[in-house]
Amino acid sequence: MTQAGNKVALVTGAARGIGRALAVGFSEAGYDVAISDLKSQIDGLQETQAAIERNGRAAYLQTMDVSDKKDVQSAVKRVLSEAKHIDVLINNAGILRPSTLDVLSEEDFDATMNINVKGLLFCCQAVLPSMQARRAGSIINIASIAGRGGIPTQGHYAASKASVITLTRVLSQEVGTFGIRVNAICPGVIVTEMGRKVLGTEEQQRHWMSLAALSRLGDPQDLIGPALFLSSEQSAYVTGQALNVCGGTSFD
Numbered sequence: 001m002t003q004a005g006n007k008v009a010l011v012t013g014a015a016r017g018i019g020r021a022l023a024v025g026f027s028e029a030g031y032d033v034a035i036s037d038l039k040s041q042i043d044g045l046q047e048t049q050a051a052i053e054r055n056g057r058a059a060y061l062q063t064m065d066v067s068d069k070k071d072v073q074s075a076v077k078r079v080l081s082e083a084k085h086i087d088v089l090i091n092n093a094g095i096l097r098p099s100t101l102d103v104l105s106e107e108d109f110d111a112t113m114n115i116n117v118k119g120l121l122f123c124c125q126a127v128l129p130s131m132q133a134r135r136a137g138s139i140i141n142i143a144s145i146a147g148r149g150g151i152p153t154q155g156h157y158a159a160s161k162a163s164v165i166t167l168t169r170v171l172s173q174e175v176g177t178f179g180i181r182v183n184a185i186c187p188g189v190i191v192t193e194m195g196r197k198v199l200g201t202e203e204q205q206r207h208w209m210s211l212a213a214l215s216r217l218g219d220p221q222d223l224i225g226p227a228l229f230l231s232s233e234q235s236a237y238v239t240g241q242a243l244n245v246c247g248g249t250s251f252d
């Protein structure tokens, strides 16, 4: 399947999980892909890079910490000098540190907001000037169904993802006249390293499955089709929206 032409997607948090699935899935669809993650995740990033190259596409690898504005600015600059343009930005990097709110540490609150919200904003700010100059682009922010209503032990995470949905709505209104679309995807429970933090016991797994209309947990691959749709001309009139990809767990 090739639908991309000469397009480049930048995926943050691409060393594993949903980010890797999206990066490789986009390369299968004909995109060249710029991949980034923390320096400590270089081995995983290189595995993602090899999978993209096996699909015959270019993989531009950059390490960056999304919560470090300078790091983000210089990594995006390097991607732009190599790849020349970024057509799609997928803000996927994120953390979940479960804790009830009564004992939530200031450190975990700050880290969650710094990475999930501020980091996402820094990536948008770094990529937007080049998209504005070309008067085209699609930004996809990975939020969560937790951001719709909240889930016990995920109050701070849910608040960060609600912020992602709000930033998505406002940014779409600010950059729409440049031909740039901004949408969010709200995954349900997806089986990744992060997902396993929520799943824990077999009983919890059965519980989450029973909450989904499709009676199953999500796989990282389940995010590829929706993200390709939001990146493509097929969704040319869709912006500022948050699409649940959760097997029918949330209906908000």
Ligand SMILES: NC(=O)c1ccc[n+]([C@@H]2O[C@H](COP(=O)([O-])OP(=O)(O)OC[C@H]3O[C@@H](n4cnc5c(N)ncnc54)[C@H](O)[C@@H]3O)[C@@H](O)[C@H]2O)c1
Residues within 6 Å of the ligand: 012, 013, 014, 015, 016, 017, 018, 019, 036, 037, 038, 041, 064, 065, 066, 067, 091, 092, 093, 094, 095, 096, 115, 119, 142, 143, 144, 145, 186, 187, 188, 189, 190, 191, 192, 193, 194, 195
């Ligand atoms: N797995 C789920 O059930 C689920 C559900 C809803 C939303 N999400 C969201 O999907 C996204 C991906 O989650 P996942 O399940 O693949 O998680 P994951 O933990 O498997 O992967 C997250 C990736 O982000 C990277 N990352 C973390 N902090 C970073 C930073 N400061 N700078 C750069 N990279 C950083 C990690 O190194 C890792 O490679 C996250 O935004 C997450 O909140 C996941």
